[in-house]
Amino acid sequence: MSNFSSLHLALSSLNAQRRGLDVTGQNIANANTEGYSRQRVSMTSDAGPIVPAIHSRWRGTGQGVKADTVARLRDQFLESRANQEHGANAAARTLQGTLGRIELTFAEPSELGIGAQLADFWAGWDDLSNKPDDSAARSQLLERAKTLAASFKQADDTMAGLRTNIIDQMGVVIINVNSSAARIAELNQSIQVATNAGLTPNDLMDQRDVLINQVADQVGVTTRQGPGGTVDVFVNGTALVRGSSFEKLRVSISATPPLPVSVVWDRDGYPAGPGGEVSGMMTSVNDVIVRYRTDLTAVAQKVHDDVNALHSTGYALDGVTTGTNFFTMGIGGLEVSPAVLANANLIAASSLPAPAVLDGANAQALADLTSPDILYRKLIVGLGVEAQTANRRVEIQGAITEQIDIAREAEAGVNLDEEMVNMLSYQHAYAASARLMTAVDEMLSTLIGGTGLVGR
Amino acid sequence: MASAFRVTQRTMSTGALNNLQQNLSRMQTMQEHLSSGKAIGKPSDSPTGTVAALRYRSDIRRSGQYVRNAQDGLGWLGTADTALTKVSEVTRRVRDLLMSSVNGAIGPGERDAIAAEVDVLRQELISLANTTYQGRPVFAGKVSGTQAYDAAGNYLGSPSPSPVERAVAPGMKVQVNMTGEQIFGPNATDLFKVVAKIANDLRTNPGDLAVTDLTNLDAASTQILNSVAGIGARYLQVETMRARMDDAILEHTNGLAEVESIDLPKAITELQMQEMAYKAALSATSRTLQPSLMDFMR
Numbered sequence: 001m002s003n004f005s006s007l008h009l010a011l012s013s014l015n016a017q018r019r020g021l022d023v024t025g026q027n028i029a030n031a032n033t034e035g036y037s038r039q040r041v042s043m044t045s046d047a048g049p050i051v052p053a054i055h056s057r058w059r060g061t062g063q064g065v066k067a068d069t070v071a072r073l074r075d076q077f078l079e080s081r082a083n084q085e086h087g088a089n090a091a092a093r094t095l096q097g098t099l100g101r102i103e104l105t106f107a108e109p110s111e112l113g114i115g116a117q118l119a120d121f122w123a124g125w126d127d128l129s130n131k132p133d134d135s136a137a138r139s140q141l142l143e144r145a146k147t148l149a150a151s152f153k154q155a156d157d158t159m160a161g162l163r164t165n166i167i168d169q170m171g172v173v174i175i176n177v178n179s180s181a182a183r184i185a186e187l188n189q190s191i192q193v194a195t196n197a198g199l200t201p202n203d204l205m206d207q208r209d210v211l212i213n214q215v216a217d218q219v220g221v222t223t224r225q226g227p228g229g230t231v232d233v234f235v236n237g238t239a240l241v242r243g244s245s246f247e248k249l250r251v252s253i254s255a256t257p258p259l260p261v262s263v264v265w266d267r268d269g270y271p272a273g274p275g276g277e278v279s280g281m282m283t284s285v286n287d288v289i290v291r292y293r294t295d296l297t298a299v300a301q302k303v304h305d306d307v308n309a310l311h312s313t314g315y316a317l318d319g320v321t322t323g324t325n326f327f328t329m330g331i332g333g334l335e336v337s338p339a340v341l342a343n344a345n346l347i348a349a350s351s352l353p354a355p356a357v358l359d360g361a362n363a364q365a366l367a368d369l370t371s372p373d374i375l376y377r378k379l380i381v382g383l384g385v386e387a388q389t390a391n392r393r394v395e396i397q398g399a400i401t402e403q404i405d406i407a408r409e410a411e412a413g414v415n416l417d418e419e420m421v422n423m424l425s426y427q428h429a430y431a432a433s434a435r436l437m438t439a440v441d442e443m444l445s446t447l448i449g450g451t452g453l454v455g456r
Numbered sequence: 457m458a459s460a461f462r463v464t465q466r467t468m469s470t471g472a473l474n475n476l477q478q479n480l481s482r483m484q485t486m487q488e489h490l491s492s493g494k495a496i497g498k499p500s501d502s503p504t505g506t507v508a509a510l511r512y513r514s515d516i517r518r519s520g521q522y523v524r525n526a527q528d529g530l531g532w533l534g535t536a537d538t539a540l541t542k543v544s545e546v547t548r549r550v551r552d553l554l555m556s557s558v559n560g561a562i563g564p565g566e567r568d569a570i571a572a573e574v575d576v577l578r579q580e581l582i583s584l585a586n587t588t589y590q591g592r593p594v595f596a597g598k599v600s601g602t603q604a605y606d607a608a609g610n611y612l613g614s615p616s617p618s619p620v621e622r623a624v625a626p627g628m629k630v631q632v633n634m635t636g637e638q639i640f641g642p643n644a645t646d647l648f649k650v651v652a653k654i655a656n657d658l659r660t661n662p663g664d665l666a667v668t669d670l671t672n673l674d675a676a677s678t679q680i681l682n683s684v685a686g687i688g689a690r691y692l693q694v695e696t697m698r699a700r701m702d703d704a705i706l707e708h709t710n711g712l713a714e715v716e717s718i719d720l721p722k723a724i725t726e727l728q729m730q731e732m733a734y735k736a737a738l739s740a741t742s743r744t745l746q747p748s749l750m751d752f753m754r
Contacts, residue, residue, distance in 0.1 A: 356598035384503030
């Protein structure tokens, strides 16, 4: 223990407190930074040598303080929980969005939906039954039939458009995921280099974790700690990022109807089975939209079948022509038969041949049809229940995700009061260390300048 | 949030923001309900309510159509009733003339004059039998054309029964016509033939007038009266159904309003409560987010 070692001790303290203040400053500066994890200087007392030697003796007082590592306070368990819950949340939200848009497509209950138009169409047959020879009643019925067919077509087109939109959006998300994966791999590399050099690249880690959170939202990932502070990222068990290398994903659309869409690994075309937003999109495209389009087509088909079955048994206004179909069901969906459109007198209102041409019994029978309405109502109640379930799931998943976020923020977030207290303690410790230095300095000056002057 | 958590400024502000968001979104929902006047905007608001609304809506339209059908039917029956009432009057006039002609004090010259009047009355009867409703002869059944009887009194309509029916209630159809044959008798022996024979007998064969012709005429006029009674009964039936359908529309409209529309006082009260909660949340947030240790340090 030399005379000057006390000065060094004070100096180590001054340095450590300064470092502490720096870190506090950094914490305060990033109090509102997304994904920032609070940091803390881990100080250890600098004890003497563990193995005393002749020239390195230790008197048991220690040599000051060491402040070499800055710890990043983040709970890895909470992080992976958060990734999982955020992925599930994004999937639920996407599905909810799709169902919401399908609900808008049907616009029920209202005076404008297909339900109301079906009722108008049947009422048109009633009017025709009352006045079988009235050309106004015939053209009114044709107009209503055309409107009904157009509504079916429009709803189907809207859903087809929704499908295209979602697939486009999916492509953008996957491009985004690929670039995030590349950036995570890059950051992993930098982190590993820095760690190997004995540094603590906390800010790089924060950046990487923000990216991982984003990717978790998009495709749902799990993570595993790798060597040298790196993190490996997995999509459904297959590595998206491993250390400093990464894989790419791409969207693949099958050529066989109903043209299912999947996300595959670019390398081998093997399905990736992603979670998160993309899984919600895949469910929307491959299941929800396909299902509602099929159901709607079934309603149109029912209208087509039931109307034609009755219509073809009736007689046109001439009392001779029979066996005419009212609707056609082609590639463009339900349409009024062109022959009937061209000649409204072909509408078979009569159930008897000539001369009873003013019999409206067939039109009345058509007006009494209800089975397409029942099928349509079934579709709407199914949609309502499914959308409601999706809304509830989003609410529940949202609450869970929020809890996890709060827990994560509680672990990693900056508390300004705490930083204030830290600031005070570092400041006081700094002042005290400076005072120690002054004391040692005075002792030394007494020793150097004040001794050997006896009797002067 | 469990108290074991470490609390930071961001957890507080995030939590506060989330809660404010939830408050606002609830207010938005209420505002939507209030401004649209509807409690169900889309199927997921209430799937069962949506289906009920769809049903009510289609029932309202259907009932409205039944009312329209009934009105059309009433037109048919009313027209037929008016025409047949006049036919009865004319027939009674023919009978009066017949009765006066069998009176012994009448000579051949006067009988000729009576015969001329009977001819005119017969033309009137034929024209009444051709009465139309909206361009369609009501006694012609289901055939097209503007006449049920030609000028000679031959039936041109479709054979009996040829019912023209109107759906006036679910599963209920009422016949709103009668064919000429049903009312005036079969073509060979119908009212017009009877009256023609009377005119003929007045001129050439007065012996038949007192018994045969009178019996035939009375038989025809009884059948007409029966027809009038039948038509009157059906008129009443259709009228009743129309009133019932009007009630049904009202009932369904009420049902629809109950399912679909908001309860205004309740909604406004809820909105006010929500507003209060929102304001309270805002003021609490502004108080809790403001202070930090800094405020209390030199």
